[in-house]
Amino acid sequence: MIEVILPDGSSLELEENSTLEDTAYKIGTGLGDATIAGKINGELVAKEATVSDGDEVEIVTSQSEEYIDVLRHSTAHIFAQALKRLYPGAKLTIGPWTDKGFYYDIEIDGGLEKEDLNEIEDEMQEIVDEDLEIERTALSRKEAEKFYEKNEYKLEILNEEASGDDKISFYKQKEFKDLCKGPHVSSTGEVEAFKLLEIAGAYWRGDEENKMLTRVYGTAFSSEKDLEEFLEQREEAEKRDHRKIGQNMDLFSIPDHSPGCVHFHPNGMSIRRELEDFIRVKNDKLGYTEVKTPELNKAKLWKKTGHYKAFKEKGEMFAWEQDESEWGLKPMNCANHAHIFNSQKRSYKDLPIKLSEFGTCYRNEQSGELSGLLRVRGFTQDDGHGFIRPDQIEEEVIKTLEIIMETTKAFDFDLNIVLETKPEKAQGPDELWEDAEESLKKALESIDMEYSINDGEGAFYGPKIGVEAEDAIGRKWQIGTVQLDFVIPRNFGLTYVGEDNEEHVPVMVHRALLGSLERFMGVMIEHFAGNFPTWLAPEQIRILPVSDENLKYAEQIKEQLSDFRVEIEDRSWTVGKKIQAAHDDKTPYMIIVGDNEEQASEISVRDRFENEGRGFTTEEFIDHIEDEVKEKRLSPDFLK
Numbered sequence: 001m002i003e004v005i006l007p008d009g010s011s012l013e014l015e016e017n018s019t020l021e022d023t024a025y026k027i028g029t030g031l032g033d034a035t036i037a038g039k040i041n042g043e044l045v046a047k048e049a050t051v052s053d054g055d056e057v058e059i060v061t062s063q064s065e066e067y068i069d070v071l072r073h074s075t076a077h078i079f080a081q082a083l084k085r086l087y088p089g090a091k092l093t094i095g096p097w098t099d100k101g102f103y104y105d106i107e108i109d110g111g112l113e114k115e116d117l118n119e120i121e122d123e124m125q126e127i128v129d130e131d132l133e134i135e136r137t138a139l140s141r142k143e144a145e146k147f148y149e150k151n152e153y154k155l156e157i158l159n160e161e162a163s164g165d166d167k168i169s170f171y172k173q174k175e176f177k178d179l180c181k182g183p184h185v186s187s188t189g190e191v192e193a194f195k196l197l198e199i200a201g202a203y204w205r206g207d208e209e210n211k212m213l214t215r216v217y218g219t220a221f222s223s224e225k226d227l228e229e230f231l232e233q234r235e236e237a238e239k240r241d242h243r244k245i246g247q248n249m250d251l252f253s254i255p256d257h258s259p260g261c262v263h264f265h266p267n268g269m270s271i272r273r274e275l276e277d278f279i280r281v282k283n284d285k286l287g288y289t290e291v292k293t294p295e296l297n298k299a300k301l302w303k304k305t306g307h308y309k310a311f312k313e314k315g316e317m318f319a320w321e322q323d324e325s326e327w328g329l330k331p332m333n334c335a336n337h338a339h340i341f342n343s344q345k346r347s348y349k350d351l352p353i354k355l356s357e358f359g360t361c362y363r364n365e366q367s368g369e370l371s372g373l374l375r376v377r378g379f380t381q382d383d384g385h386g387f388i389r390p391d392q393i394e395e396e397v398i399k400t401l402e403i404i405m406e407t408t409k410a411f412d413f414d415l416n417i418v419l420e421t422k423p424e425k426a427q428g429p430d431e432l433w434e435d436a437e438e439s440l441k442k443a444l445e446s447i448d449m450e451y452s453i454n455d456g457e458g459a460f461y462g463p464k465i466g467v468e469a470e471d472a473i474g475r476k477w478q479i480g481t482v483q484l485d486f487v488i489p490r491n492f493g494l495t496y497v498g499e500d501n502e503e504h505v506p507v508m509v510h511r512a513l514l515g516s517l518e519r520f521m522g523v524m525i526e527h528f529a530g531n532f533p534t535w536l537a538p539e540q541i542r543i544l545p546v547s548d549e550n551l552k553y554a555e556q557i558k559e560q561l562s563d564f565r566v567e568i569e570d571r572s573w574t575v576g577k578k579i580q581a582a583h584d585d586k587t588p589y590m591i592i593v594g595d596n597e598e599q600a601s602e603i604s605v606r607d608r609f610e611n612e613g614r615g616f617t618t619e620e621f622i623d624h625i626e627d628e629v630k631e632k633r634l635s636p637d638f639l640k
């Protein structure tokens with residue numbers, strides 16, 4: 001007999017070699033009948049999987065959270081079946097579920113066009129209507145190899161992932177069979193609502209050396225209503241796509257010659273400068289002093305902190321041999337700041353010492369992972385490191401959190417705070433960990449922030465508070481963080497002389513207010529859909545002369561507005577067309593000047609919400625917009 005552990009912590013005795021389904025029936029006939037799949041020690045597996053002594057076991061039914069993954073993966077099989085019916089020569093490779101749906105990578109002569117997806121969807125609907133039973137079956141290795149003799153991809157998977165098995169798990173629905181560990185729903189008819197979304201290219205195994213395959217993205221839901229909602233949200237997200245807005249507003253580019261590295265154009269740089277200035281003020285307030293450290297260093301620097309091992313082994317670091325040394329581009333700024341701390345003898349009275357930097361780092365993200373500004377190889381963090389005494393932790397964390405809240409408020413995000421605590425493989429003294437976690441909790445409570453706890457999710461070197469921003473369409477993004485570190489100071493041999501005249505090791509605080517500026521800008525562009533608050537807008541005001549006769553007056557107004565970013569629309573267009581263009585460019589304010597305005601020495605003002613007002617003096621407008629920018633108000637409100 002064996003014993004497994006159920007979600008409520010109780011244990012259940014079972015015969016040896018029992019499956020998940022047996023487990024469910026042992027609990028109750030109803031549950032047994034409803035079983036679709038299960039989880040063994042957290043991994044989603046087929047209901048036929050055998051459980052072992054001591055396993056943590058969970059049953060998945062159509063009511064479980066995991067059901068959607070099973071449904072989506074089953075839809076991937078339906079896609080594959082439809083594809084093979086229409087394109088018998090296509091080769092299937094992998095078709096996993098994702099958090100938003102599924103994809104299937106295929107090799108198909110001539111690729112697929114968007115219109116082809118409609119035809120495939122129709123065939124998929126056929127298969128759903130046929131309500132085919134999805135059966136698990138087993139093939140011997142020989143049979144499986146024969147079945148895939150013309151598909152080198154599946155043969156590769158067979159050799160790697162199913163090596164040694166004499167019974168290889170397949171799922172079968174009518175004429176279609178696919179190598180798969182499962183789990184799946186019991187019939188194709190269970191798929192209520194699905195949609196194929198997109199075609200992309202993907203290298204086999206994500207490796208650029210390999211063949212480029214066709215990737216088809218799709219999704220499925222357990223109701224039409226959920227699918228509709230998803231598609232609406234997706235459409236809204238597409239409209240806000242920062243890559244599209246970035247191009248339309250001429251903010252940045254990421255050309256082929258620098259994959260993953262951003263070129264900020266004048267408009268994008270103007271936004272970035274505003275962000276940097278904003279952060280500098282906050283850093284001053286927090287008592288940080290700014291430093292600049294080199295991107296290029298010898299690898300021995302990161303061998304000292306332990307980062308080398310972590311980054312280099314995962315292939316995430318740009319590093320190379322030259323002049324008989326190993327060099328690298330910094331993947332983070334911590335080590336350079338530790339060096340500055342260590343460049344002088346420090347006393348307990350000097351602490352905290354706080355160094356900030358707009359530090360540009362490089363990490364070798366896989367090409368398939370790159371995504372506009374959101375996932376890049378070269379990025380600049382609004383980084384900072386505090387070197388503090390253990391008794392200063394609480395105060396420092398409170399201050400930092402307050403400033404992070406203040407900073408992020410300017411962007412109108414809803415915030416979620418997460419505390420990540422001691423993981424299993426933690427390093428550093430236990431006592432310090434306990435005190436630090438206690439201090440972080442106290443800090444969170446003292447600023448009255450609601451937070452959730454991710455137990456055991458902290459880094460090995462210390463606990464962390466993460467700040468998540470929820471954007472205008474409900475997506476969540478990790479931005480600022482406050483992280484304590486007990487390990488780098490030890491690895492680096494950092495010390496200060498205490499009141500007792502002995503040497504002590506400081507605690508290091510890693511913190512970022514907004515995180516990577518590239519990523520933050522990507523998130524912010526989508527959050528505002530390009531309609532930046534006036535303080536951030538690359539062009540804050542556009543002056544529209546009614547005719548060329550009014551150009552001179554427009555110049556005079558521009559001079560009066562020299563503290564702002566102002567352009568004059570000097571193309572000989574109708575006023576209507578000029579307004580439309582300024583509107584398309586998302587300019588917060590338009591100033592319209594014609595003969596009437598000129599004679600009265602006044603201006604007419606229009607904002608991007610299409611509010612319009614006449615008879616203002618330029619001074620009135622300046623008074624208002626000065627305050628609006630200084631207070632970082634979220635949208636133009638002169639005409640409210």
Ligand SMILES: [Zn+2]
Pocket residue numbers: 073077171178179180181182
């Ligand atoms: Zn499958």
Ligand SMILES: [Zn+2]
Pocket residue numbers: 332333334385510511
């Ligand atoms: Zn750091």
